[in-house]
Amino acid sequence: MLEDWTRANLALWNELTGIHERSDYYDVAGFLAGKNTLFATERDEIGPEVAGKTLLHLQCHFGLDTLSLARMGATVTGVDFSDEAIAAARRIADQAGIAATFVQSDVAALPDTLQGSFDIVFTSWGVLVWLPDLERWAQVIAHFLAPGGVFYIAEFHPFAYVLAEDASAGDLRLGYPYFHDPEPLAISEVSGSYADRDATVRQPVQYEWQHTLGDVVSALTAAGLTIDYLHEFPFMEGALDWPCIVKGPDGRGRLKGMETTFPLSFTLHARR
Amino acid sequence: MLDDYTRANLALWNEWTDIHERSPLYDVEGFKAGRTALHRLEIDELGDVRGRTLLHLQCHFGLDTLSWARLGATVTGVDFSVKAIALARSLADELAIPATFHCTPLDDVERVLEGSFDIVFTSYGAIEWLADLDRWAAVIARYLKPGGTFSMAEIHPLAQMLDEMPGRHDVWFTERYFPTGEPERCRVEGSYADPDAVVEHDVCYGWPHSFAEIINALIGVGLRVEYLHEFPFAVCPFWRWMVREQDGWYYLPGGRRDVPFTYSIKATMPVTRGA
Numbered sequence: 318m319l320e321d322w323t324r325a326n327l328a329l330w331n332e333l334t335g336i337h338e339r340s341d342y343y344d345v346a347g348f349l350a351g352k353n354t355l356f357a358t359e360r361d362e363i364g365p366e367v368a369g370k371t372l373l374h375l376q377c378h379f380g381l382d383t384l385s386l387a388r389m390g391a392t393v394t395g396v397d398f399s400d401e402a403i404a405a406a407r408r409i410a411d412q413a414g415i416a417a418t419f420v421q422s423d424v425a426a427l428p429d430t431l432q433g434s435f436d437i438v439f440t441s442w443g444v445l446v447w448l449p450d451l452e453r454w455a456q457v458i459a460h461f462l463a464p465g466g467v468f469y470i471a472e473f474h475p476f477a478y479v480l481a482e483d484a485s486a487g488d489l490r491l492g493y494p495y496f497h498d499p500e501p502l503a504i505s506e507v508s509g510s511y512a513d514r515d516a517t518v519r520q521p522v523q524y525e526w527q528h529t530l531g532d533v534v535s536a537l538t539a540a541g542l543t544i545d546y547l548h549e550f551p552f553m554e555g556a557l558d559w560p561c562i563v564k565g566p567d568g569r570g571r572l573k574g575m576e577t578t579f580p581l582s583f584t585l586h587a588r589r
Numbered sequence: 590m591l592d593d594y595t596r597a598n599l600a601l602w603n604e605w606t607d608i609h610e611r612s613p614l615y616d617v618e619g620f621k622a623g624r625t626a627l628h629r630l631e632i633d634e635l636g637d638v639r640g641r642t643l644l645h646l647q648c649h650f651g652l653d654t655l656s657w658a659r660l661g662a663t664v665t666g667v668d669f670s671v672k673a674i675a676l677a678r679s680l681a682d683e684l685a686i687p688a689t690f691h692c693t694p695l696d697d698v699e700r701v702l703e704g705s706f707d708i709v710f711t712s713y714g715a716i717e718w719l720a721d722l723d724r725w726a727a728v729i730a731r732y733l734k735p736g737g738t739f740s741m742a743e744i745h746p747l748a749q750m751l752d753e754m755p756g757r758h759d760v761w762f763t764e765r766y767f768p769t770g771e772p773e774r775c776r777v778e779g780s781y782a783d784p785d786a787v788v789e790h791d792v793c794y795g796w797p798h799s800f801a802e803i804i805n806a807l808i809g810v811g812l813r814v815e816y817l818h819e820f821p822f823a824v825c826p827f828w829r830w831m832v833r834e835q836d837g838w839y840y841l842p843g844g845r846r847d848v849p850f851t852y853s854i855k856a857t858m859p860v861t862r863g864a
Contacts, residue, residue: 476747546805547804580767
């Protein structure tokens with residue numbers, strides 16, 4: 318049931334928030350000292366557009382990217398379904414002295430909670446797997462975009478989610494379906510978090526939905542957005558501890574044996 | 590002037606035309622008896638074509654083109670193979686289906702074809718023969734009327750990255766996804782329509798294309814992408830052990846539906862460009 322799946326994922330993300338706040342991966346101290354937490358991909362592509370704009374950040378976790386976008390000159394609102402994450406985001410905003418609004422809400426329910434419209438809607442890295450319904454997601458994006466407003470996403474590539482857990486160079490087997498299934502994948506026995514594999518996580522199971530590239534494109538266009546570009550990259554940013562991923566000197570992860578030839582991430586820029 | 594790669598491909602396609610005319614996959618006799626060469630997929634996606642003008646790019650010997658004509662479209666087909674176009678014309682004559690066919694490489698269509706169309710259509714194993722998708726998209730935009738529709742069904746780029754696992758009826762990733770601009774040289778055995786056929790011109794060149802390249806090419810000429818759909822079945826067997834099911838499509842064995850083999854895109858030319 319959707320409520321059960323969402324409840325489990327919420328328990329997970331509430332628990333992860335505490336772990337992530339203390340993790341080297343998220344480096345809150347570095348952020349407070351001025352570090353921009355955006356990855357180069359989105360910093361290069363959407364960064365130049367944000368100054369002076371109102372920006373809505375969907376699935377913002379505990380807000381470090383949201384606050385980094387505020388430092389780059391955007392007037393920011395961050396949304397996440399985890400109350401722990403939103404509490405942490407507000408605390409860090411206070412501590413850093415950055416003006417920001419944080420709202421606790423599911424993406425799907427956001428129009429019930431939040432008023433207004435935005436110049437930019439932004440979302441990034443590991444967000445889509447937590448959404449059961451991309452059509453609703455795209456409608457929410459369109460709802461909050463001002464006419465002419467811009468939507469931007471940087472995300473792991475759907476092809477990458479097809480690889481078997483234990484795939485390796487020369488043995489790149491498929492382990493998961495490419496296509497969306499309304500019934501999510503139940504994932505258990507995850508050790509720790511992507512930000513700290515040694516952490517103890519009590520929540521025993523998480524639920525993830527695959528979405529294809531076509532699902533993303535078609536949901537956005539059906540909601541009335543016009544695509545400006547789709548980019549694909551042979552690297553991923555962020556969580557790089559998949560067994561088949563090697564981390565390069567640029568901090569990006571690439572697929573062992575197909576370092577320049579396998580798509581691991583995409584970005585999409587669209588407007589209303 | 591054709592480059593060496595396209596010349597090699599042309600020799601193969603001329604040879605393939607004879608083979609395909611006699612192949613069960615193309616089933617020319619069935620077509621003559623009234624069977625459509627189109628799949629439910631492209632018919633459903635394009636909708637009612639009655640009274641609309643349709644340009645079919647890379648039409649081979651025209652069975653799909655003529656099937657659109659039977660559904661009421663006023664059709665024009667173009668292909669670079671002189672043999673294919675000769676056969677298309679003779680079939681149109683024999684069946685008294687009104688249709689116009691031009692033999693021309695895609696790059697040179699404008700030398701032989703004027704006017705504009707309500708629909709531009711292309712399908713299954715077409716764009717892999719093209720080096721330059723920006724040029725392809727420019728041709729599409731050139732021939733679409735304002736408000737016109739571009740519709741394509743093609744082989745999925747993920748499927749192009751797969752090969753069979755040795756000794757198993759299963760697949761794994763072996764091939765590159767990102768285009769390099771350089772063609773891939775392939776040794777041909779028979780044809781996709783008849784793997785046992787003997788071909789003299791057995792080397793061809795293909796260009797893999799990524800989704801980003803395809804979609805950005807269409808956006809770049811001012812088209813609005815309406816959707817990208819993906820399907821777990823193939824138009825022809827990639828490997829001999831793929832299974833043809835009741836619906837006529839080829840699937841991985843065991844009822845598998847987890848791997849994409851086909852996609853379709855619909856895009857429209859805005860009534861006011863750039864709007």
